[in-house]
Amino acid sequence: RTAHALRLLATVSAMTTKTALVAVANGSEEIETVTAVDTLVRAGAHVTLASVEKELQVTASRGVKLVADLLISDASLRSKQFDAVVLPGGMPGAEHLRDSQPLMDLVKRHLETGKLIGAICAAPAVALASHHLLNDVKATCYPAPNFRAKLTSHAHIDDPVVRDGQFITSQGPGTAMAFSLALVEALFGHEQAEKVAKAMLVTLPAVSKR
Amino acid sequence: RTAHALRLLATVSAMTTKTALVAVANGSEEIETVTAVDTLVRAGAHVTLASVEKELQVTASRGVKLVADLLISDASLRSKQFDAVVLPGGMPGAEHLRDSQPLMDLVKRHLETGKLIGAICAAPAVALASHHLLNDVKATCYPAPNFRAKLTSHAHIDDPVVRDGQFITSQGPGTAMAFSLALVEALFGHEQAEKVAKAMLVTLPAVSKR
Numbered sequence: 001r002t003a004h005a006l007r008l009l010a011t012v013s014a015m016t017t018k019t020a021l022v023a024v025a026n027g028s029e030e031i032e033t034v035t036a037v038d039t040l041v042r043a044g045a046h047v048t049l050a051s052v053e054k055e056l057q058v059t060a061s062r063g064v065k066l067v068a069d070l071l072i073s074d075a076s077l078r079s080k081q082f083d084a085v086v087l088p089g090g091m092p093g094a095e096h097l098r099d100s101q102p103l104m105d106l107v108k109r110h111l112e113t114g115k116l117i118g119a120i121c122a123a124p125a126v127a128l129a130s131h132h133l134l135n136d137v138k139a140t141c142y143p144a145p146n147f148r149a150k151l152t153s154h155a156h157i158d159d160p161v162v163r164d165g166q167f168i169t170s171q172g173p174g175t176a177m178a179f180s181l182a183l184v185e186a187l188f189g190h191e192q193a194e195k196v197a198k199a200m201l202v203t204l205p206a207v208s209k210r
Numbered sequence: 211r212t213a214h215a216l217r218l219l220a221t222v223s224a225m226t227t228k229t230a231l232v233a234v235a236n237g238s239e240e241i242e243t244v245t246a247v248d249t250l251v252r253a254g255a256h257v258t259l260a261s262v263e264k265e266l267q268v269t270a271s272r273g274v275k276l277v278a279d280l281l282i283s284d285a286s287l288r289s290k291q292f293d294a295v296v297l298p299g300g301m302p303g304a305e306h307l308r309d310s311q312p313l314m315d316l317v318k319r320h321l322e323t324g325k326l327i328g329a330i331c332a333a334p335a336v337a338l339a340s341h342h343l344l345n346d347v348k349a350t351c352y353p354a355p356n357f358r359a360k361l362t363s364h365a366h367i368d369d370p371v372v373r374d375g376q377f378i379t380s381q382g383p384g385t386a387m388a389f390s391l392a393l394v395e396a397l398f399g400h401e402q403a404e405k406v407a408k409a410m411l412v413t414l415p416a417v418s419k420r
């Protein structure tokens with residue numbers, strides 16, 4: 001009877017646990033990468049940090065060395081579905097994300113199945129827009145002219161965090177916490193986002209919605 | 211003549227380059243750790259991430275794996291002077307910092323030579339106050355009653371970042387950026403802190419000073 005109850009509990013837990021994949025490359029912005037992982041884990045998500053490089057260990061944009069959980073080319077990822085896929089910014093990190101065939105395949109597959117895609121800083125312009133994935137999507141990115149020029153819609157470009165359907169985009173290190181909490185809100189609801197924000201001593205900012 | 215100019219330049223650069231040591235342990239808060247390193251590097255500091263564990267690779271409080279530059283027990287650190295020593299929070303990370311004899315020796319040596327000591331979240335209470343290093347110092351920490359009780363001075367406890375002489379203390383992940391920029395301001399001046407904040411899309415917050 002206890003065994004049955006435990007089995008049931010494990011099933012329910014597996015059904016309700018939210019999962020996220022955060023991609024990382026050499027030159028990814030470390031504040032954006034780590035803030036996303038940390039905040040999602042605090043909310044209760046199971047987070048996989050996946051390296052698009054040939055090795056698990058990457059050197060982020062300001063020299064912080066991060067060790068990923070697995071390589072984006074890992075066979076186990078070919079059929080796995082996450083509730084959210086998150087692309088941090090930083091240069092040349094966002095270019096490495098853009099140039100990773102397995103990552104872009106995974107992003108497109110998750111778009112088709114209605115999952116959440118998060119991108120911040122250089123990533124919306126460099127990784128997503130370069131693959132024409134932000135056409136007609138209201139989005140923002142780091143406010144550099146060469147990044148902004150790649151976004152087709154400029155309506156919400158000045159907001160720190162923008163949600164439009166499956167996409168949550170944001171601007172840079174200073175908005176990484178708001179971005180991460182917007183991901184938490186989308187996956188777990190407003191109450192959980194408030195709870196996580198409070199424990200982190202963050203005042204939950206408004207997210208512009210289409 | 212060029213050689214002479216280059217030698218001179220190298221000397222001036224070595225004289226003016228600011229250095230910081232950021233300590234890290236298993237269970238350190240990864241946002242606090244990485245935000246300090248990233249922001250100081252952006253400002254132009256040479257930052258050494260030093261592990262108080264037996265290995266360079268540590269697992270931070272929410273599972274992010276970070277690789278330090280060297281071990282705190284490294285012989286090269288015994289005589290080295292940094293312009294700032296930074297202790298991130300996170301539990302049990304702050305306890306591991308507290309229990310590291312080489313780290314606490316280094317902190318005490320830097321206090322005696324007038325250097326800057328930064329501590330955030332659990333670290334002011336758990337790592338510094340436990341060694342009686344915050345007696346009569348205005349400081350703040352994560353607003354948990356058991357941490358607050360360890361601080362002797364409660365005057366500035368509600369401010370996100372507090373500077374008092376050699377000490378800069380702060381409260382948690384949500385104040386990590388303000389804390390890191392206060393370190394930048396103390397080392398490089400207000401103008402450089404404004405410049406770094408602007409590039410990171412952060413509005414520079416006020417730091418309460420004694």
Ligand SMILES: [Cu+]
Nearest residue numbers: 089090121122
């Ligand atoms: Cu960036």
